[in-house]
Amino acid sequence: MPGAIYAEGLVKTFGDVRALDGVDLDVPEGTVLGLLGPNGAGKTTTVRCLTTLLRPDSGRAVVAGIDVLKQPDAVRRSIGLSGQFAAVDEYLTGRENLQMVGQLYQMRAKAAKERAAELLEQFHLADAADRPTKTYSGGMRRRLDLAAALVVSPPVMFMDEPTTGLDPRNRQQLWEVIKQLVSGGTTLLLTTQYLEEADHLAHDIAVVDQGRVIAKGTSDQLKARTGGERVEVVVHEREHMRAAAEVLTGFGKGDTTVEEHMRKLTVPVTGGAKLLAEIIRELDTRGIEIDDIGLRRPTLDDVFLSLTGHVAEAKDEDSAKEAVK
Amino acid sequence: MSAVTDTVRVAPAANPVSQSIRDSMVVAKRNLIRMSRIPEMIIYGLIQPIMFVVLFTYVFGGSMQIGSSTSAADYKNFLMAGIFAQTVTFATASSGAGIADDMHKGLIDRFRSLPMARGAVLTGRTLADSVQTALTLVVLAVVALLVGWRVGSDGDTNAARVLAAFGLLLLLGYAFTWIGALIGMSVRTPEAATSSGLIWLFPVTFISNAFVDTSHMTPWLRHIAEWNPFSATVQACRVLFANPGQSPSDAWPMQHPVWASLIYSVLILVVFRTLAVRKYRSATA
Numbered sequence: 003m004p005g006a007i008y009a010e011g012l013v014k015t016f017g018d019v020r021a022l023d024g025v026d027l028d029v030p031e032g033t034v035l036g037l038l039g040p041n042g043a044g045k046t047t048t049v050r051c052l053t054t055l056l057r058p059d060s061g062r063a064v065v066a067g068i069d070v071l072k073q074p075d076a077v078r079r080s081i082g083l084s085g086q087f088a089a090v091d092e093y094l095t096g097r098e099n100l101q102m103v104g105q106l107y108q109m110r111a112k113a114a115k116e117r118a119a120e121l122l123e124q125f126h127l128a129d130a131a132d133r134p135t136k137t138y139s140g141g142m143r144r145r146l147d148l149a150a151a152l153v154v155s156p157p158v159m160f161m162d163e164p165t166t167g168l169d170p171r172n173r174q175q176l177w178e179v180i181k182q183l184v185s186g187g188t189t190l191l192l193t194t195q196y197l198e199e200a201d202h203l204a205h206d207i208a209v210v211d212q213g214r215v216i217a218k219g220t221s222d223q224l225k226a227r228t229g230g231e232r233v234e235v236v237v238h239e240r241e242h243m244r245a246a247a248e249v250l251t252g253f254g255k256g257d258t259t260v261e262e263h264m265r266k267l268t269v270p271v272t273g274g275a276k277l278l279a280e281i282i283r284e285l286d287t288r289g290i291e292i293d294d295i296g297l298r299r300p301t302l303d304d305v306f307l308s309l310t311g312h313v314a315e316a317k318d319e320d321s322a323k324e325a326v327k
Numbered sequence: 328m329s330a331v332t333d334t335v336r337v338a339p340a341a342n343p344v345s346q347s348i349r350d351s352m353v354v355a356k357r358n359l360i361r362m363s364r365i366p367e368m369i370i371y372g373l374i375q376p377i378m379f380v381v382l383f384t385y386v387f388g389g390s391m392q393i394g395s396s397t398s399a400a401d402y403k404n405f406l407m408a409g410i411f412a413q414t415v416t417f418a419t420a421s422s423g424a425g426i427a428d429d430m431h432k433g434l435i436d437r438f439r440s441l442p443m444a445r446g447a448v449l450t451g452r453t454l455a456d457s458v459q460t461a462l463t464l465v466v467l468a469v470v471a472l473l474v475g476w477r478v479g480s481d482g483d484t485n486a487a488r489v490l491a492a493f494g495l496l497l498l499l500g501y502a503f504t505w506i507g508a509l510i511g512m513s514v515r516t517p518e519a520a521t522s523s524g525l526i527w528l529f530p531v532t533f534i535s536n537a538f539v540d541t542s543h544m545t546p547w548l549r550h551i552a553e554w555n556p557f558s559a560t561v562q563a564c565r566v567l568f569a570n571p572g573q574s575p576s577d578a579w580p581m582q583h584p585v586w587a588s589l590i591y592s593v594l595i596l597v598v599f600r601t602l603a604v605r606k607y608r609s610a611t612a
Contacts, residue, residue, distance in 0.1 A: 053440050054439070054440065055436055055439050055440060075442055076442075078440055078441055078442040079442040081440065083436070083437070083440040085433055085436055085437075086433075087432075087433040088433060089432075089433035089434045089435075089436055089437035090433075090434065090437075091357060091361065091434055093360065093361040093364045093365065094357060094360055094361070098357075098360060102353055102354075102356075102357050103437065103441065105349075105350075105353045106350060106353055106354075106438070106441045106442075106443040106447075107441060107442060107443075108346070108442060108443075134364060150437065
């Protein structure tokens, strides 16, 4: 049985640009899929196709058990969308915005009003509820936008780069909200260019590049694909570096890299924590004092780099914008 | 926050017509709230027609011939139906700009992802614009009375006929806002909507009976002016207001201006609403 969000061979071209080149996705109910990729990879276009905003040239999509191409209106009843830019009316107050969205979700006026009050409270916007939203800060607008997407507590949610442009504190707050939401059983598709965000929020990650899903799996699986762990040591005395390097090379599965100025040594290993303990004992035996030692696993940045051959953020902004149009 | 209890609060799928009306009202309310928070828009919308009343009355008033009369008072009474009609059609430009503006903001994605009636975003906007047009007409009528416009200056009329004239004006204005809606959907920027929204309105409102007596025009131009949908409403207003300038003409719309005005307006409304809503549905902005 297909998941709450299912896509098969989605293709969408804009003129010469092949924005989606056969995207396949399957998100089981109640889980979070992080769609990870650089600007212009096709993340937004994928979301737009799945939320009925854009009709794919070919392919099939099913959301909440409903065929997106055949019954777009029924899909709209079951989804919430929070976009890259806060989609709120800046001249309306927060309360008016939420009430309007509620009524357009076909809620009765009274129910929409109650729900708006509830959400304003929940998203810490009660104090600003009756001010036009153009007086809101960026973080407040994003929260309001997210609240608008949650008015009917839809079973399936789409969030397109929900924290792009937010400061760390606001990002942290939004993460908490998203986690709460997911613990309630909502299926979520989240796009992000922040590897940390995908790592933090998503059960599964799909890496997209140039309109295709190039890798899928849990964060751990993806990291494992990129290669094993490594041990990092920071020695206390600079003169101990050579001796430490000898020890590490003895235990490691490759060359030890040395960063002189940081007194840091890194070596690829297999064997995990047990090996780490042995290395510590050996360093101790030889009287090498250390400031820090740890078993490091590859970050999603490493994963991304090894999968695509380029880093996540670096790509020409303008060509990316063209691609989403 | 269980999904089950919350979905219960959603009204069951209503029949499409009542849902469409309901959604349009929700969007109209949104636009009216916006207008009330940007009062300068309403004020600028008033200045132009008031200026037209004053300028045309005092600058042109003494040198215009209406039928066989050259009196400034006759021209004043002749002019107002034209100014009223021009005012309601010029609202088209701001309507188009508003829609173009909406289409390029994130909010339109929100609307398009909601289970709402497809035409409601546009219908709500055009309805709100009509409320503004109605307000403008009231203010304009007061200014017109102040500079000396009088209904019944050229025959008998009554309150019902005067109200009917304003009804025709509002209907014409509402039909024209859909032309604006289509323009707004078709251009890339609100600025383009404002300028392209105004350009075509000048020939439409000037090659007409609004400001001059068409019997002084060259025959071919007169022919266009008398079949101009805009002229039909102006003529209808003059008949209903009992104001001068209902020049004798063979053209059918001039002989049956009230019917012509109604038919033209409904036709424009149906055609342009259909086109604009279709454009909205297919827009992938």
